[in-house]
Amino acid sequence: MTAFIEHLREQRWDDHRYYHHSRINQSLHLVSAVSFVCAYIMAFWNPAMAALIGWLGAMTTRQVGHLVFEPKGYDAKNQATHEHKENIKVGYNLRRKIVLMSIWVMSPFCLLIDNTLGGTMDTPQSLDEFIRNVGILWLCLAMGGLLFRTMQLFFSSGIQTGLVWATKIITDPFHDIMLYRTAPLHLLRGELIDQSTRHNHSSQLS
Template sequence: MPRFMDKVRTLRLDDHRYYHQSRINQTLHLVSAVSFLYAYALLFTDPATAGLVGWLVGMVTRQSGHIFWEPRGHDHIHNVSYEYKESIKAGYNMHRKSVLIAVWLSIPVVLQVRPDLFGLIEPARDFAGFAHDTGIAWLFLGAAGLALRTVHLSLLRGPSWGFAWACKVLTDPFHNIDLYWKSPIALLRGELFDPMDDCVPDASH
């Protein structure tokens, strides 16, 4: 168990220092984390709404922070290239995210064209039914994305790394709140980037 938790901590540290230097991105992750905790609670009473909240609020705020605000050039804080960071990314790097986002956006389109999802479900009769089906489909997409990357990472690095990553992802909302609750304050003070004083710079790559 201590070794497993060391792997989780390593994944969290790499994610924080390499992909969360922008205070705007950190603040968006704080919003995302709160919405994901709300989605977690909804899983027990309204899974469809949980899927909608998780993707429309949680994922949109989270990924927009990465896409629009996080720097992609050479990382002068840790003296590593963006290509290096993408190559060691345990979870979804930008290429994998683009595929996942494309599938996410295609689901409502497919449900519009084929409301019965090729005979797998009862077709929705109104917008509420369409929203329900979309939410459930997005929920399954999230679970599938988590499971597939866990298996893939287990094959690449070993099962302990795969499950450590899954644990890290599922507990990210709690960890992000603990880590980034001060980010909006820093942003209001005009600090656009985290100086990463809590991280030790890497050796040159």
């Protein structure tokens, strides 16, 4: 268990120091994290609505932060190129994220072509029911994306790495709220880039 927790801290630390320099990105991650927590709560009553909140609110703000606002040049702070960081990324790097988000955007068109998705869903009788089916489809996509990458990591990096990454993804919203709760204040002060230096990932991200 100690090794698992330390591995989780290491993955969180690498994700933070490599991919969260921009205060705008950090602030968007805070919005995303709150949205995800709302989606988690909503899932107990309405899983389809939870998926809509998760994809339209949480995932959109999160990925806009990465794709638009995060610096892509040489990372002098960590002495790493963007290409190096992309190659060692444990989970979904930017290329994989673009593929995943493209599938997400295109997936509702499958329901326009076949509104029962091969008989796996009820035929929608109204716009609300169609949107509900989209939510169910997106819920399956989220679970499939998590399971697919976890299984990939099982074979490429070991079972523990895959389980740690899955745990990190599921718990990221709560951790991001704690980590980036002050980011909007820094942004209001005109601090666009996080200049702080943190050497000890155990104390910073535990």
